[in-house]
Amino acid sequence: xxxPTTRQVVHVVRYPDGMPQEADFALDQRALRAPGAGEVLxxxxxxxxxxxxxPLLAGRYAVPRPELGAVVPGGALSQVVHSNSGCLxxxxxxxxxxxxxxxxxxxxxxxxKVNPVQAPLSTALGVLGIPGLTAWAGxxxxxxxxxxxxxxxxxxxxxxxxxxxxxxxxxxxRTVGIAGLPEKCAIAREAFxxxxxxxxxxxxxxxxxxxxxxxxxxxxxxxxxxxxxxxxLSMLRTRARVVLCGMSAQYNQAQRPAGPNLGPVIGARAILxxxxxxxxxxxxxxxxxxxxxxxxxxxxxYRESISEGLASAPSAFIAMMxxxxxxxxxxxxxS
Amino acid sequence: xxxPTTRQVVHVVRYPDGMPQEADFALDQRALRAPGAGEVLxxxxxxxxxxxxxPLLAGRYAVPRPELGAVVPGGALSQVVHSNSGCLxxxxxxxxxxxxxxxxxxxxxxxxKVNPVQAPLSTALGVLGIPGLTAWAGxxxxxxxxxxxxxxxxxxxxxxxxxxxxxxxxxxxRTVGIAGLPEKCAIAREAFxxxxxxxxxxxxxxxxxxxxxxxxxxxxxxxxxxxxxxxxLSMLRTRARVVLCGMSAQYNQAQRPAGPNLGPVIGARAILxxxxxxxxxxxxxxxxxxxxxxxxxxxxxYRESISEGLASAPSAFIAMMxxxxxxxxxxxxxS
Numbered sequence: 314x315x316x317p318t319t320r321q322v323v324h325v326v327r328y329p330d331g332m333p334q335e336a337d338f339a340l341d342q343r344a345l346r347a348p349g350a351g352e353v354l355x356x357x358x359x360x361x362x363x364x365x366x367x368p369l370l371a372g373r374y375a376v377p378r379p380e381l382g383a384v385v386p387g388g389a390l391s392q393v394v395h396s397n398s399g400c401l402x403x404x405x406x407x408x409x410x411x412x413x414x415x416x417x418x419x420x421x422x423x424x425x426k427v428n429p430v431q432a433p434l435s436t437a438l439g440v441l442g443i444p445g446l447t448a449w450a451g452x453x454x455x456x457x458x459x460x461x462x463x464x465x466x467x468x469x470x471x472x473x474x475x476x477x478x479x480x481x482x483x484x485x486x487r488t489v490g491i492a493g494l495p496e497k498c499a500i501a502r503e504a505f506x507x508x509x510x511x512x513x514x515x516x517x518x519x520x521x522x523x524x525x526x527x528x529x530x531x532x533x534x535x536x537x538x539x540x541x542x543x544x545x546l547s548m549l550r551t552r553a554r555v556v557l558c559g560m561s562a563q564y565n566q567a568q569r570p571a572g573p574n575l576g577p578v579i580g581a582r583a584i585l586x587x588x589x590x591x592x593x594x595x596x597x598x599x600x601x602x603x604x605x606x607x608x609x610x611x612x613x614x615y616r617e618s619i620s621e622g623l624a625s626a627p628s629a630f631i632a633m634m635x636x637x638x639x640x641x642x643x644x645x646x647x648s
Numbered sequence: 649x650x651x652p653t654t655r656q657v658v659h660v661v662r663y664p665d666g667m668p669q670e671a672d673f674a675l676d677q678r679a680l681r682a683p684g685a686g687e688v689l690x691x692x693x694x695x696x697x698x699x700x701x702x703p704l705l706a707g708r709y710a711v712p713r714p715e716l717g718a719v720v721p722g723g724a725l726s727q728v729v730h731s732n733s734g735c736l737x738x739x740x741x742x743x744x745x746x747x748x749x750x751x752x753x754x755x756x757x758x759x760x761k762v763n764p765v766q767a768p769l770s771t772a773l774g775v776l777g778i779p780g781l782t783a784w785a786g787x788x789x790x791x792x793x794x795x796x797x798x799x800x801x802x803x804x805x806x807x808x809x810x811x812x813x814x815x816x817x818x819x820x821x822r823t824v825g826i827a828g829l830p831e832k833c834a835i836a837r838e839a840f841x842x843x844x845x846x847x848x849x850x851x852x853x854x855x856x857x858x859x860x861x862x863x864x865x866x867x868x869x870x871x872x873x874x875x876x877x878x879x880x881l882s883m884l885r886t887r888a889r890v891v892l893c894g895m896s897a898q899y900n901q902a903q904r905p906a907g908p909n910l911g912p913v914i915g916a917r918a919i920l921x922x923x924x925x926x927x928x929x930x931x932x933x934x935x936x937x938x939x940x941x942x943x944x945x946x947x948x949x950y951r952e953s954i955s956e957g958l959a960s961a962p963s964a965f966i967a968m969m970x971x972x973x974x975x976x977x978x979x980x981x982x983s
Contacts, residue, residue: 563911572910579922579923584920588914
């Protein structure tokens with residue numbers, strides 16, 4: 314195929330104020346840089362929609378926020394169209410931070426090669442990608458769930474939570490999920506095997522959660538922070554472990570709100586530990602060896618929420634931030 | 649000496665509402681039970697004033713709160729007057745939870761025998777007692793400070809904080825204290841060797857703390873919670889460890905207040921862990937072997953704030969809760 318010289322991108326028009334709006338983003342045609350030495354030209358197949366983009370756009374993330382006018386950052390599964398690297402060949406599939414675009418030029422060494430036969434390609438952005446690694450690393454290095462323990466997971470139907478719950482269940486734990494929409498609670502129970510799942514949107518959320526965990530919790534995998542975290546901390550059993558992985562409840566807020574009182578953490582002799590998935594990238598092969606067989610033989614399930622075309626990326630991101638996606642949020646860019 | 653048949657006690661008249669008042673307590677004469685099999689009769693020498701009494705009186709502690717009219721709970725250093733136990737003899741010195749009284753009858757097995765020649769007796773309630781063990785266990789099992797790290801300690805001039813700071817300094821750390829009164833900050837620096845000490849009563853507390861820890865903190869030993877904990881969490885370095893040991897900032901509050909936002913804990917990949925000293929009683933001999941030589945040879949300092957007579961216990965406790973004591977708060981009961 315001929316190498317294109319222009320590309321479509323979605324760029325940052327303005328930084329979101331509260332919940333992101335479509336007008337915060339715009340589609341644009343730009344010149345496509347030809348790959349230099351060690352670089353490859355990529356065609357985007359799937360864009361990954363991830364909550365961390367929101368704090369990134371607010372300048373509250375581990376990397377600097379993009380300037381106005383820059384391409385919206387984000388991970389994608391792409392195919393190599395042209396390679397100037399000995400490590401990758403045209404036709405290879407890779408995951409990398411291309412941003413929201415249909416074509417990108419990137420250094421080959423910044424990319425992770427994906428085996429296209431181990432599972433459907435899109436899983437490289439979900440259950441076998443960074444979200445799956447996040448869940449796996451949080452359980453492996455912090456939560457260390459033991460058979461018979463009760464493991465509570467927020468965003469239970471989401472890309473991270475669904476993997477955390479399933480891995481804990483496969484370890485012999487009782488799993489209790491928390492999600493927003495009632496449909497998500499049903500998915501958590503029926504697709505991901507949670508023993509129970511309660512909605513944080515219920516007016517009786519705290520009571521529901523206590524009823525679902527009558528003996529308290531040994532592990533809490535937290536992706537949301539806020540009142541859900543506070544409720545979970547009030548139910549810690551002795552020597553409970555809490556994975557602090559995300560704070561999506563506050564991502565749209567201009568100021569960091571107050572947090573939970575930590576008195577119960579003392580009484581429970583509990584451990585709360587922050588998790589940043591990038592610390593665990595070196596364990597990707599180990600993670601894949603653990604989880605890919607589970608996906609292949611049907612013991613690990615996943616769901617996807619797909620929108621069509623690069624232009625739909627802003628609305629897909631907004632829907633995810635509003636909690637309306639019913640699976641790993643993906644944008645199909647090439648068909 | 650003849651065995652007395654009555655004793656003086658201080659009892660709980662009413663549960664404190666906010667800051668404790670003298671009228672919450674009253675002195676009383678009561679019958680003294682003769683020791684049965686396995687029991688000893690004790691004469692109180694020193695009463696220990698400890699912050700945990702406040703949440704205990706509010707029913708927010710690990711053990712049930714005392715009924716109205718019951719003797720105020722509390723640890724003391726006492727001498728055995730009469731023994732019906734083969735483990736203890738008249739004249740032995742022991743630490744136990746006698747409550748606020750001049751004589752007590754207790755089971756010998758509930759007592760910890762004190763070596764009266766290793767250090768002054770009163771140290772068995774402070775630097776070589778539960779406060780010292782608390783500091784030692786928090787550093788040993790959670791904080792694990794490494795030479796060159798910055799260790800932040802609240803209640804830096806207090807019974808726990810002063811030991812934590814000195815042990816960290818002896819491990820080669822830079823130590824920064826937090827205290828209330830300016831006199832306490834001076835004591836922390838001059839008596840306990842903190843490199844810096846800032847007052848949380850200063851209107852520029854957060855700025856002062858940042859100036860004292862320009863590169864952030866690797867360890868925070870928290871005895872207070874509240875805004876001081878929040879400030880400390882905003883300064884965590886990567887892989888920092890936080891010992892959650894006490895929440896004295898909220899002990900006088902009827903409702904548990906909101907806590908710190910935990911977003912910075914994620915970014916720092918930090919660990920917060922609750923410490924309850926009772927979990928570590930089995931390591932008392934190891935702790936004593938570590939710390940008693942430091943006290944004897946003058947590398948570990950301590951200060952005491954002594955009030956005279958059992959009747960002064962309520963005012964001594966109130967003064968401590970108000971932060972006015974300039975050392976481990978003790979009441980001398982027998983002279």
